[in-house]
Amino acid sequence: MRAKFIFEKVIERGEKFLKFVRFENVLRYENLPDEYTQTTPSFWSFSDSIVTFNGDIRNLYLGVSYTLDEVAQHIGEAKRAGERLTAINRKLKKQNGGWAGTTEIEI
16 A cells, blocks of 8 residues: 655746645554654654654645645655555564464463
C-alpha cells in the first residue's frame, strides 16, 4: 500500500502553487508501530492534514496552497519515512511470524 498525496495546480498572485486536495493510504498515528512514530523521519494522517516529523513537526493541510519547494520538501521526507516504515514492517513481520490463533490458559 503506497501513500498518495493529491494536489491541484493553481496560480495565486501570479505565482505557481500546489493546493493540497486529498490524500490516500496514509495511516493514522495510532495505527503505526511505536518504533516508527517515536523517531524520524515519519509521517501520518491527522484529521484534515498530514503530519511529517523530521526533528520538527510540520503539517500539510487540506485546502491550503504550498510552494513547489515546500511540497518537494514534504514529499522527500515522506519518501524517506516510507522506506523506513517498510524496513520496520519487514522486521516486525519476521519477529512476529507464526503468532496467530488462540491459546488456552488453565487456572
